[in-house]
Amino acid sequence: MSISKGELIAEFIGSFILIFIGAGCVASLVLNGSEFGMWEISIIWGLGISLALYMTAAISGAHINPAVTLSMALYRGFPWSKVIPYVCAQVAGTFTGAAFVFGLYYPAFVSYQESTGIVIGGENSQEMAGIFSTYPAVYLNWFSAGLVEMCLTAMLIAGIFSFIDERNVFAPPKFLFPLAVGILVAILGGAFGSMTGFAMNPARDFGPKLFTALAGWGEVALPAQNWYFLVPVIAPLIGAVIGGAAYDFLIRKNLPALEQGEKVKEIMETRSSPQRETNVTNV
Template sequence: MLKKDNLFGELLAEFIGAFILIFIGAGSVASLLLNNQSYNMWDIGLMWGAGVTMAIYITGAVSGTHINPAVTITLAVFRDFPKKKVVPYIISQIAGCFTGALVTYALFRKAFLAFEATNGMIRGSASSVQTAGIFTTYPASYLSNIEAMFVEIAITAFLLMVILAIGDAKNANAPQGKYAPFGPILVGLTIAIIGGSFGSLTGFAMNPARDLGPKIFLAVSGWGNIGLPAPNNYFWVPIVGPIIWGLLGAVIYDKGVSRYIVTSVSESDSTIASNKKAA
């Protein structure tokens, strides 16, 4: 019996998961900036990570909760994710992130207006990068686009290594069987520690949809060029860096770790015998 095509459900799940990511993540940054909540980078990273964890618990059984084109493309290249689903998944992810930004803005609209009035800020001006950064990422002022891309390269590669390690059936240290439900917590914790460690450099995008969806929202809701193409044409960095170098994380894990995992005594004996024969 053929498995029923559930593409619509998968795309809807990706949309909902991506929405949750921005809804919780951007909501935490909005509370920090607009309502003077006393958060630090670890707190912000933890809330973004918790948002991802909840998104996985809610939608993972349907789509796997990629909610990130870098993850989708990497799984299509290095695992068995169907390539025909890559573009639809990415469109749903971007749409979900756009909508997450829209709804978060709607809930904080009066707080935005009050902040702009208090600070004499004109939306769309250079100074409004501060409020735009609630939804999307910009590099620290001392980083060039290339330097920022290398930050995104490093942190996205690490994220993909963790995701692949958690999903590796050969990895005895990964949560499997009755412990499988702990996997989403580890993904969220990984995002949190990346945010706490490197978030001050680039805002730890690691996700083209998480960045582009809100930038599109900003571009059509008053921020204009601050959204797209962003100051110094930064928009391409959180797209190119995570997609290309998420693949690097897969190469590092597959070639540097997974291939050396011994899954049984017989396999270990076979490897030893082969090594002796080669010697």
Template sequence: MSKTLWGECLAEFFGTFILIFIGVGTVAAMVTADISMSFWELSIAWGIAVMIAIYVVGSISGGHINPAVTIGLGVWGGFDKRKIPHYIASQVIGAFAGAAVVYGLFRNAIINFENTNEIVRSTESGWASAGIFSTYPKPYLSTMEALFVEIAITAFLMIVIFAVTDKKNGAAPTAGLPAVAIGLTIAICGISFGPLTGFAMNPARDLGPRIFMMISGWETNVIGPQLYGLIVPIFGPIIGAVLGGGIYKKLIAPYFPVAKQESMDKDYKKVS
């Protein structure tokens, strides 16, 4: 591994660590300390976590901090596909490490919460405390319905990511503001659709903590009903990111004034 790629992977590790440290830490505080917090405030915390992570590591690795984003950029954004496995591994490990640190800091609080509510980690009741770290669907949602939710909101996120970072988009923000737009998009998706699936939108954000929980007492129960944790928060965001990237590149970007002019210039050169 080259020194440059190593630095990029380290950046993705720290960026995803920051995401989990702030996001899961907020959920842990809300659940175990019985802090009065609305879903709006919780969603904003996750959005701020993403924004901070991008500010910290974005100039090194691009601040993907999300395997779905990395894959979407690999398919539609010209990102070097050879780096994808390295980025994803770094992101999952970073999320695992973030969950481990949050658990270490809240361990006694989580145990007290479980004892008070008679929660046994290896049983269905364990989902109540496991939900601090990973996402679970509402009982009235089928696996397919939950999958569609994750596809839709991640596709929307990917469209925004492309839009705010596209130099051909005259409306794109500058001077570090794309990170704010991306963070706000995640917060808005959380407010709108988070109550349905927990708005994973990020395979690493969900898988890393879930792996940690599997070896911390929750065992395979942490996967959730009908193998939920191995399907919805992993494949939903990936499909959504590829779909969103395609929508942006094929249905939006070609109609920017600059893009239309470049297309006309190419046609002119062919004729001449």
């Protein structure tokens, strides 16, 4: 199946929005001292993803994440011929999003360096680089950080699969799907983001790391300390495989057949209708 230019543009724009909103939020925190806690940051990232999905999902499905693309190809029949083009568009989008954030906040970067003495590319400039991509807490080693990213991505993919499962009568309607995904990301970020920055997305991390490496951070960004850049690339892909398999074997195969699910849905709607009519009458 051939891929259209529109699909690649949509993946590029969706990935751009993800970093433009998310990294912009972190830049405000680090450079301007905005009072954001982990939950507020997670909510902004989540809503950024919702915006990206609302804008582009009708064109490309709005994967905006190689882990999602991989899981869709493995378990949901997404054409393998589109995987590499999608991933390239996603990385290009996150790279460009990081470049825009850097450009808009450039005076703040200059001011921050002057006031702190921390120079872009210096040994202690990782906090600035962390505006764009993820780094682990100091107490985490490769394995621990990878385990966190793997588990978070597995939960993300399982959640997405449940949202799009036609046999799941509790799946959100299509117009609420982007919001549901954003809330899921926010919840995962709020719960575990303080450890690894909740990348859950190889493109979300590698694209901005590539930009910051070229923008002056050098080895602080790529390959990062102990070649850490590999962790948020490899671990989410493994998590995607595990999450998709876990959903299909533990949840999907135990869901009622489509016809039975429709009957259950009809019964639920019938039972709720009299209550709604009573409420209207009372009003």
